[in-house]
Amino acid sequence: PETALLLRDRGSRDPAEDVRFYAINTLVECFENDPSTATWLKERAVSDPDDAIRARAADLIARRIQYSPEMLSWLKDRASKDSSEWVRAKLQAGVVRAESNSAETLVWLKSDVLEPEFRVAAMRTVGEMYRDHPDTLGWLKHRAENDSVDGIRAEAVKTVARGWTDDAATLTWLKSRADNDTAGQVRAAAVAEVARGWRDTPSTFGWLRD
Helix, strand or coil, rough: HHHHHHHHHHHHHHHCCCHHHHHHHHHHHCCCHHHHHHHHHHHHEEEECCCCHHHHHHHHHHHHHCCHHHHHHHHHHHHHCCCCCHHHHHHHHHHHHCCCCCCHHHHHCCCCCCCCCHHHHHHHHHHHHHCCCHHHHHHHHHHHHHHHHHHHHHHHHHHHHHHHHCHHHHHHHHHHHHCCCCCHHHHHHHHHHHHHHHHCCHHHHHHHCC
């Protein structure tokens, strides 16, 4: 349709970023089911010079365009190749929205290709969506003990504490993190989680005081 052609032209060629952004959103609102829309969005997600527009185009593909294995593969590819760390993190979040609770996505969430900005969210996602997976607890503890980024170790500590409060070994493990981690941020997270989740345990007050 002529309107779709006009929107694609404005979304590709207008020098103003806000006009291109508006054209992309409007095209999807009006022509979501047109097969050419997905093709054009992919081109914008790769070629637009503005980070926010590339991220928006890919996000619309993840949210609005009908799911297919090819679409997921394309999102993962862009999530590792875009020139902007911020865009890569946004695309990685889009992958999780597009296909959560799958074994393939779990492997990807645990991989080293993720941006630090998204790895905290990935940590929470693994703890929440894959809590019953037999490897999840061990992987989270490993990240809490060995990740090179303090904030990610702290997030892993919180995720273990809140997801496995009923595990008898969790309290002892948290105390070990509070005593032994080299970063104050991680030790503080462990102390806070002990106080939050085990405040009625008789030994907690004495341990916190010491």
